[in-house]
Amino acid sequence: MVLWFWEWFADPAQWSGPAGIPVRLAEHLGYSGLALLLSALIAVPVGLLTGHTGRGGFLTVSVANFARALPTIGVLMLVVLAAGIGLLPVMAAxxxxxxxxxxxxxxxxxxxxxxxxxxxxxxxxxxxxxxxLRLEVPVALPLILLGLRTAAIQVVSTATIAAYVGIGGLGRFIVDGQARQRFEMVVGGALLVVALAVFVIVVFAALRRALVAPGLRQSKAR
Known part of the structure; x- marks a missing residue:
């Protein structure tokens, strides 16, 4: 598998054109970043409101836990049936x-x-x-960042489903590789997604170190 990946990755043809690695990586980051931004704009204000007031918390957490059980590919296909192929089904899922x-x-x-x-x-x-804003958010920031990191990793890993509805991203290497029986392309696409997920972990570790007060970092570590 390592040899397959290296032969595919080192091929200059993979680094140029509309189907090259840079373009697919940019598409993947674009879909993932947009989905994470929309999710944060929805979830963070609601979580701050329910957490601060103590009202609606049980309902909010129950609905969120129910949503976790929804199969992402199932949501994608339902939205495709309702709205057609395009970016909307991917974002919804x-x-x-x-x-x-x-x-x-x-x-x-x-x-x-x-x-x-x-x-x-x-x-x-x-x-x-x-x-x-001055007390609760700074104290809760480690957990908020943890939720954002978890969501970011899940989104980056799952954004490959965009390829199933004709959109780009790193998932194209996996889907096209399966269709053409080019396993080096499948392995290459999968390993690029894994590398991107590891990069997300590193980015959020740096954000935690930069944004969270040292005292809170040490208390959370204990």
Missing amino acids: LVALAVPPILVNTHEGVRGVDPRARDAARGMGMRERHVL
């Missing part, structure tokens, strides 16, 4: 996959803030939005 971990982690992170710290902040005259 990936967003449905990414929202639950972001939503649950954001909610649980805010709810896990020490109530005594909240009471002290309110006793100092802080308004509710300041309690949320």
